[in-house]
Amino acid sequence: MPPGIVWAFTPSAVTPPLFNLHFPATFLPDFSDGRRRDGPHGGRRHVRHVDIFLCNIGVVRDRGRMEKVGGDNWRNRTRSARACRRQQARERADESAVLRCLSVGNTEEDHDMEEDTGLFKQDGLERKVMAPRYSLLREVGRGTYGVVYEAVARRSGAKVAVKKLRCDAPENVELALQEFWALASLEKRHQNVVQLEECVLQRNGMAQKMSHGNKRSKQYLRLVETSLKGERVLSPPEEPCYLWFVMEFCEGGDLNQFILSRRPDPRTNSSFMLQLTSAVAFLHENNIVHRDLKPDNILISEKSGAPVLKVADFGLSKVCAGLGNTSEGKESEEKNKNVNVNKFWLSSACGSDFYMAPEVWEGHYTAKADIFALGIIIWAMLERITFIDAESKRELLGTYVRQGADIVPVGEALLENPKMVLSIPQKRRSCMSDGVRKLLQDMLAVNPQDRPDAFELQARMGQVMCVS
Numbered sequence: 001m002p003p004g005i006v007w008a009f010t011p012s013a014v015t016p017p018l019f020n021l022h023f024p025a026t027f028l029p030d031f032s033d034g035r036r037r038d039g040p041h042g043g044r045r046h047v048r049h050v051d052i053f054l055c056n057i058g059v060v061r062d063r064g065r066m067e068k069v070g071g072d073n074w075r076n077r078t079r080s081a082r083a084c085r086r087q088q089a090r091e092r093a094d095e096s097a098v099l100r101c102l103s104v105g106n107t108e109e110d111h112d113m114e115e116d117t118g119l120f121k122q123d124g125l126e127r128k129v130m131a132p133r134y135s136l137l138r139e140v141g142r143g144t145y146g147v148v149y150e151a152v153a154r155r156s157g158a159k160v161a162v163k164k165l166r167c168d169a170p171e172n173v174e175l176a177l178q179e180f181w182a183l184a185s186l187e188k189r190h191q192n193v194v195q196l197e198e199c200v201l202q203r204n205g206m207a208q209k210m211s212h213g214n215k216r217s218k219q220y221l222r223l224v225e226t227s228l229k230g231e232r233v234l235s236p237p238e239e240p241c242y243l244w245f246v247m248e249f250c251e252g253g254d255l256n257q258f259i260l261s262r263r264p265d266p267r268t269n270s271s272f273m274l275q276l277t278s279a280v281a282f283l284h285e286n287n288i289v290h291r292d293l294k295p296d297n298i299l300i301s302e303k304s305g306a307p308v309l310k311v312a313d314f315g316l317s318k319v320c321a322g323l324g325n326t327s328e329g330k331e332s333e334e335k336n337k338n339v340n341v342n343k344f345w346l347s348s349a350c351g352s353d354f355y356m357a358p359e360v361w362e363g364h365y366t367a368k369a370d371i372f373a374l375g376i377i378i379w380a381m382l383e384r385i386t387f388i389d390a391e392s393k394r395e396l397l398g399t400y401v402r403q404g405a406d407i408v409p410v411g412e413a414l415l416e417n418p419k420m421v422l423s424i425p426q427k428r429r430s431c432m433s434d435g436v437r438k439l440l441q442d443m444l445a446v447n448p449q450d451r452p453d454a455f456e457l458q459a460r461m462g463q464v465m466c467v468s
Contacts, residue, residue, distance in 0.1 A: 147163075160247065164242050170227060178317055179314040180245070196245060202241065255272075256296060258300045269382055273381075274462065277454070277457050287321040289317060289366075291346075291348075293377065295381075298310070341366065346365055346369075355411075360411065361412060361415050368449075371454065375440050439457075
């Protein structure tokens with residue numbers, strides 16, 4: 001093990017459980033499988049869940065502590081324990097190799113993998129890789145296709161989030177690539193959008209730094225092929241492939257936790273409204289439709305003292321303009337920059353039910369769906385409207401419509417009854433100004449053409465806040 005790397009487990013005769021302590025995933029978005037499940041009170045919801053891999057939770061290493069219930073059962077338990085230890089050893093070796101490859105001063109070419117021999121191409125690389133850039137501090141989340149770590153940059157001491165995504169199934173590859181493409185396509189940074197520091201593709205313990213549209217990398221092209229064809233083309237199951245994302249660390253939790261754990265503060269609400277509209281305008285300006293805006297995917301950074309929102313989790317996002325034909329040169333790039341995301345039609349019905357616009361349910365929508373989701377979030381934040389998630393039992397910010405004993409997502413209710421009038425504000429004693437009320441009504445209009453686009457919304461939000 002390279003010196004200076006701190007793992008989430010300790011080497012001992014008996015390995016303690018990885019999850020002896022509760023490590024809440026407070027700074028990174030949930031993982032998604034896109035499946036639908038029953039929501040609270042019969043409402044439906046596209047949920048994002050975190051499943052624990054049981055084989056990695058505290059496998060006892062010595063036989064003396066295994067429960068002996070019978071010969072066959074005992075042998076099965078022993079085989080299972082050995083298999084889990086081998087898996088843990090492989091994961092430790094993989095993590096060590098990738099962390100070494102994230103070394104100071106490496107260039108993109110340093111990370112090219114030699115497929116035939118499994119060796120790095122450059123002879124001088126081994127000298128460089130002995131100084132890892134990041135040290136893992138702890139595991140804070142484990143999902144259906146990935147693991148999240150808190151880490152620290154060795155040179156600066158800054159905390160970062162390291163997300164390890166398994167790319168064995170086409171649906172996992174698609175989600176990982178969507179997030180990579182969206183964040184890597186941003187040429188500029190924005191203080192309200194989570195930052196991607198770097199991304200590394202790992203296979204068989206060898207690592208390669210990812211770059212957007214790298215046609216020289218066979219591994220990258222095979223990932224894209226896996227996503228497009230819907231079948232494995234990169235590696236067999238016994239040779240797992242991972243994408244490692246090194247991202248900005250947000251220590252303040254998500255918007256749900258931050259808002260619901262504090263007393264109402266009009267100044268904080270106003271600041272958050274301005275930050276959210278600024279972030280969405282920035283994304284739309286860069287041809288990115290998020291498609292899964294919700295409080296869980298809005299993180300809080302408190303490094304500067306005042307809370308700063310960070311829009312995160314781009315696994316369902318859509319970049320509305322690709323790299324274009326390289327033979328066309330600057331003309332193609334200029335054409336991509338001029339894409340109007342409000343006229344770029346999308347057809348994949350994805351997201352979380354309580355924040356989905358009516359047209360998303362029909363599978364024919366544009367970037368205006370993000371405006372609707374933002375309206376739901378802001379409305380719920382201002383009035384502290386919540387519901388209980390059926391799976392996690394968590395209290396979540398989100399508005400809804402009551403239909404008897406059931407609660408129904410606003411978008412679904414508007415789709416069923418387009419003439420329905422939303423009661424904004426919902427509570428009688430509300431401090432919501434007329435300007436904010438009118439703006440929310442426009443953001444939640446049934447017809448997306450009646451909603452403001454992200455740039456108009458940003459301007460109007462600034463005016464409303466000045467008046468307030």
